[in-house]
Amino acid sequence: MTNVAEKLDARGMNCPLPILKTRKAINQIKRGEILEVTATDPGSVKDMASFCNQTGNRLVASNESGDGFVFLIEKA
Amino acid sequence: MSTATDNIKDTGQLDAWLDKRLDELLPSKLEEIHAQKTPSMSIIATKGTLDWAYPPFILASTAAALGWQVDMFFTFYGLLLLKKDINAEVSPLGNPAMPMKMPFGPTWFRDYEWPMPNLLMAGVPGFEKLATGLMKKTFKNKGVASIDELRSLCLEADVNMIACQMTVDVFGFETSEFIPEVTDYVGATSFMPVARQSDVCLFI
Numbered sequence: 001m002t003n004v005a006e007k008l009d010a011r012g013m014n015c016p017l018p019i020l021k022t023r024k025a026i027n028q029i030k031r032g033e034i035l036e037v038t039a040t041d042p043g044s045v046k047d048m049a050s051f052c053n054q055t056g057n058r059l060v061a062s063n064e065s066g067d068g069f070v071f072l073i074e075k076a
Numbered sequence: 077m078s079t080a081t082d083n084i085k086d087t088g089q090l091d092a093w094l095d096k097r098l099d100e101l102l103p104s105k106l107e108e109i110h111a112q113k114t115p116s117m118s119i120i121a122t123k124g125t126l127d128w129a130y131p132p133f134i135l136a137s138t139a140a141a142l143g144w145q146v147d148m149f150f151t152f153y154g155l156l157l158l159k160k161d162i163n164a165e166v167s168p169l170g171n172p173a174m175p176m177k178m179p180f181g182p183t184w185f186r187d188y189e190w191p192m193p194n195l196l197m198a199g200v201p202g203f204e205k206l207a208t209g210l211m212k213k214t215f216k217n218k219g220v221a222s223i224d225e226l227r228s229l230c231l232e233a234d235v236n237m238i239a240c241q242m243t244v245d246v247f248g249f250e251t252s253e254f255i256p257e258v259t260d261y262v263g264a265t266s267f268m269p270v271a272r273q274s275d276v277c278l279f280i
Contacts, residue, residue, distance in 0.1 A: 014219040016138040020229050023141035041219070054142050 005033035040068040116145040118274040124153030126166040133226035140233030149267045151240035165208040179214040
């Protein structure tokens with residue numbers, strides 16, 4: 001099991017809020033720690049990957065569950 | 077006598093060698109410089125209605141979240157977006173493509189595209205209030221941030237908000253009507269160097 005340092009519930013939020021809240025949450029954790037984001041915005045799947053790609057943070061996992069889309073991001 | 081010729085020959089060879097080395101090194105060096113540079117965006121916001129308030133703040137907050145340097149220049153009706161209380165409304169007048177859907181009621185009612193000619197709607201007293209209410213409700217239902225929220229997120233992420241001094245004078249505004257975070261009150265001349273340096277410059 002991955003060690004999740006912080007969880008962000010971005011369900012019900014639409015673009016660009018999930019990304020903006022993710023940025024804020026990442027600022028709060030330390031390097032190497034994992035942030036778990038849950039979102040329902042279908043656009044967030046590609047946007048989260050693009051966000052990680054551009055900011056250098058690592059997208060450890062991107063899955064769909066009953067709750068929505070779940071992303072695990074490791075802070076760089 | 078032969079020394080001069082040798083020198084010229086040497087210089088020619090040196091130039092050829094330099095050209096070759098530059099061709100080899102320059103692309104990767106330029107790429108490196110480009111990769112290290114913080115991307116930047118300048119937005120010139122000129123519209124003050126609710127629908128047009130969204131694009132500049134969405135783009136600015138997103139770019140800032142990606143670590144970009146963002147500068148916004150608010151001019152003409154865009155200045156209204158810097159007021160302490162944003163009272164932006166949406167007008168159907170001149171918005172021929174504005175879809176009309178109801179944000180409440182059963183699904184069949186929500187999905188119905190209202191075939192109202194927007195000129196007629198715009199002429200109905202109180203319609204702007206209604207359209208504004210409907211848009212705010214729709215956006216809230218869909219989990220879209222309010223303009224206030226997006227603006228706060230921009231400010232938190234250090235987006236520079238610059239007001240056009242000329243428009244402030246022309247419209248008779250007082251600087252006290254605007255949020256204290258406004259970085260500067262300047263003319264177009266002062267914003268040009270900022271716009272010039274930015275990777276992306278948008279007029280909205």
